[in-house]
Amino acid sequence: MASTTPQVITCKGAVAWGAGEALVIEEVEVSPPQPLEIRIKVVSTSLCRSDLSAWESHAIFPRIFGHEASGVVESVGQGVTEFKEGDHVLTVFIGECMSCRPCKSGKSNICQVLGLERKGLMHSDQKTRFTVKGKPVYHYCGVSSFSEYTVVHSGCAVKVGPHVPLEKICLLSCGVAAGLGAAWNVADVTKGSTVVIFGLGTVGLSVAQGAKLRGASRIIGVDNNPQKCENAKSFGITEVVDPNLYKEPIVQVIKRITDGGADFCFECVGDTDMITTALQSCCDEEH
Template sequence: MKMMSNRGGIIKCKAAVAWGAGEAMRMEEVEVSPPEPSEIRIKVVSTSLCRSDLTAWLSQAQPQLFPRIFGHEASGIVESVGEEVTEFVEGDHVLTLFIGECMKCKQCVSAKKSNICQQLGLERKGVMHSDQKTRFFVKGKPVYHYCAVSSFSEYTVVHSGCAVKISKDAPLEKVCLLSCGTAAGLGAAWNVANVSKGSTVAIFGLGTVGLSVAQGAKIRGASRVIGVDTNPDKKEKAKAFGVTDFINPNEIEEPVQQVIRRMTDGGADYSFECIGDTEMVTTALQSCCDGWGVTVTLGVPKAKPDVTAHYGLLLTGRTLKGSLFGGWKPKSDLPSLIDMYLKEEIKIDGLITHNLAFRDINKAFDLMVAGKCLRCVIHMSNEL
């Protein structure tokens, strides 16, 4: 792949810039600054649209964070490195990370207790971790970042702790999904819930994350995986990822939690909320059994961020857990998932429903709004 390089200088390239909430992306020529100390500049090869990109794009909560370049689920090639960077060299293949890992803070050295790095956790201000400034400009005007990545640009700059080196044998147009959605679902099943063999599982929302939870539960040996979704087209796709029973709430006459409790003799061992609907968290809790039922919430809420539940649901022994990136320590753990994919131990390809050229990025947003895709992979070369 031909890669522009201007080591130490500004690169001009194309980026899909959002100028306002819900406004179509405009393809702009942007100036991408060189990497500062502890940063790397990446030639983005493939990036996929995640629902959290869509949620943030539609949100009116932070209108000041425009213009902005979205995208965080991506793969690419290191174009240049800043001072103090020793783990990357030009030409390395990488995945971007929306939460980083500094390897030094209390959270990072906490073994498996946490993956929320104190230095490189979720970045919500639209600027770089290191100096609170942007690396993108359009005609001299600064452009905000998204999730410390901004992969809807031919080149981007990230902190070196927000990227992980991967095998060059891994197809970049596939494994980009592991930088967020697929890894998040697998980790929720394995790391957060620790799904056990022979258990029953209920999953609310069968998008990329929900299907990855199902895949993880199946690999762990769950005896029954119940998928809940209002889109009937997902029924057949879900079977390929381990879903044994499909419930469409629009096609039943009683609350879905009652149906699940009857199917599982009092409630599922584990339930997963993968929609981004805080009201559904209560439904997921009610679908779990007394005593040991575990509910994991993964979705990013579009509205009403507060979770409410009757105390009795917890008093009777249920547990509610949150999950960010499936509990994975991204730099430490993602290479093992890459290896599993290369050994065909986990599935990614079936989650990719569309492959689009960069110039067609707005089509990806349209497809997701209409509920007609799982993952749209956007190929930055435009050669499709």
């Protein structure tokens, strides 16, 4: 009689062996899920700037990157009650244990148990679930979706409906959720307001969609890439500003075209100087 206990799976994975080195498609052994973990067959994954930044840095190697993914649960570890084999899921690189102080607060999602890991190991036992020819390969953000199969903590996945197109929704794992959530949940953009978005990548465009849904009347996108500026209009951006086309500082441009500053400004680049610029571009009135 065949064993129903999950076994090691050998599959293809894109392994980064060193900083800035080309990823290599390897035969990766993926261990069974341990208690409170699930093993996922990855259907679709996307590339985030965070993956690139970590790949370029002198971080932990060898490593399997990727943290925006959709897939199907292949097996579950002991104690997992919210998932079963065959469930469709999205990965979440900042999980929720629902027990620590931040999770209980309702004001933060930086879980103390399943938050941003930096050691390349699983949260539960500080070990890796990947090996290549017997050599440990480390995780990234507790997800590592650049592999046909991966193992994540059950608190780092969200179940989605069986009819949701898995090949399209992987962006919801990070970029879209971050941007739309910032506009909808954190800033609580108000109807008729003026919004300025610095950076028109995935996060910035998702902020635009969130602001549009909340009824913002002006959504101004700021980016020095003309192609991004043009594409942004289909995501809710009502007008664009290319800093390269102005001689004056961008803060002065925003203050002038918004009659004293925007109601809401979003920095979607990840640059400390740009954060200052965004703050200075807000109107003086408190919202």
